[in-house]
Amino acid sequence: MMYLILPLASLAVTVFLHFLSGFLMNAAVMRFAGCVAIVGAALVAICYQYFGFTPGSISVIISFFALAELYLFAFTLCMASVSVNILIRIADGQAHLPTLDLKYNSDQMVKLRILRLEEAGLIRSDGNTLALEDKSLRVLSGSRTLRKLFGHT
Amino acid sequence: MPTDRNCCPSRDSPMQETMIDHLPDWIILIVSATWCLVHGTLCLTLRPTREAAIFGAHAASFLLFSLTAAIWTALTSSQFITMIGAVSLHGAYSLSFLELWSLSQGSYSFSILDMIDRCKTPKRIDVVREMAVIGQQKKDGRINALAGNGLIAIVGPDVTLTLKGKLAVAAIRSMYRLAHVRDPG
Numbered sequence: 001m002m003y004l005i006l007p008l009a010s011l012a013v014t015v016f017l018h019f020l021s022g023f024l025m026n027a028a029v030m031r032f033a034g035c036v037a038i039v040g041a042a043l044v045a046i047c048y049q050y051f052g053f054t055p056g057s058i059s060v061i062i063s064f065f066a067l068a069e070l071y072l073f074a075f076t077l078c079m080a081s082v083s084v085n086i087l088i089r090i091a092d093g094q095a096h097l098p099t100l101d102l103k104y105n106s107d108q109m110v111k112l113r114i115l116r117l118e119e120a121g122l123i124r125s126d127g128n129t130l131a132l133e134d135k136s137l138r139v140l141s142g143s144r145t146l147r148k149l150f151g152h153t
Numbered sequence: 154m155p156t157d158r159n160c161c162p163s164r165d166s167p168m169q170e171t172m173i174d175h176l177p178d179w180i181i182l183i184v185s186a187t188w189c190l191v192h193g194t195l196c197l198t199l200r201p202t203r204e205a206a207i208f209g210a211h212a213a214s215f216l217l218f219s220l221t222a223a224i225w226t227a228l229t230s231s232q233f234i235t236m237i238g239a240v241s242l243h244g245a246y247s248l249s250f251l252e253l254w255s256l257s258q259g260s261y262s263f264s265i266l267d268m269i270d271r272c273k274t275p276k277r278i279d280v281v282r283e284m285a286v287i288g289q290q291k292k293d294g295r296i297n298a299l300a301g302n303g304l305i306a307i308v309g310p311d312v313t314l315t316l317k318g319k320l321a322v323a324a325i326r327s328m329y330r331l332a333h334v335r336d337p338g
Contacts, residue, residue, distance in 0.1 A: 022333020059238020151200030
């Protein structure tokens with residue numbers, strides 16, 4: 001039974017730490033990665049200490065990381081999905097297609113993405129023009145490799 | 154040697170745990186890793202380009218493997234947690250694969266970076282104009298998809314949330330609070 005409780009309890013601790021860390025900084029994904037690393041390391045130590053190197057302890061660790069990935073997927077989907085954004089705006093009272101078109105402006109969406117890329121240090125701007133930072137070249141190269149790998153044209 | 158399937162003997166236990174004791178557990182974990190490896194290689198070789206095809210390939214594989222793992226656990230002395238671990242491994246693999254696939258296919262941010270790289274210090278206004286076209290296409294497609302999934306109802310110019318939509322919004326807002334997301338979207 002302990003084996004089954006451990007991954008769930010570890011996820012609960014991670015989610016709680018993630019919530020608390022929100023008072024300190026904004027970057028939700030980075031915060032979550034930090035919390036998963038801390039709780040994951042503790043879980044590995046506990047599993048090794050109490051159960052040794054067994055399939056059970058490995059399964060506990062795999063289950064925890066899979067649950068953490070699922071949670072990360074859920075909240076990044078809520079943060080960045082276009083569909084989610086539209087649903088929220090409709091719930092906020094923009095229940096008219098023309099109003100939705102006006103408020104949910106694709107220009108605004110692009111501006112927000114550009115702002116986020118600037119905040120992430122991937123691009124820089126002198127107000128009028130945009131340029132890539134060095135680290136964005138690595139990101140871009142990674143994205144192109146993935147596109148090639150998955151066969152996206 | 155009797156084994157309790159949900160009990161885990163400590164290393165201090167008089168029962169010496171050997172690889173042989175846990176053979177069915179090791180087998181299902183190794184099969185899980187191999188299954189993912191073969192599936193991933195097949196996906197990267199066949200390269201399905203449609204979203205439904207790649208999702209279907211992963212969903213079918215996940216269901217088939219879960220069934221295999223359940224039958225293995227029922228027929229052998231393998232522990233329940235090992236089945237959970239093996240299925241989780243497949244789940245983590247599929248989720249990672251699909252996320253990367255989707256990210257590389259149509260990420261807004263990558264498209265913006267790509268455009269800046271192609272045009273070399275483009276004007277902000279030009280990037281906004283070009284990317285807004287993609288944004289408009291995304292939005293139109295999504296509104297129709299939301300209506301198709303029964304989350305919103307469109308009557309003339311009015312859009313309303315259905316019960317399913319209201320439940321979805323409540324879940325999303327709970328997630329914002331839980332993850333402490335300040336500026337979603």
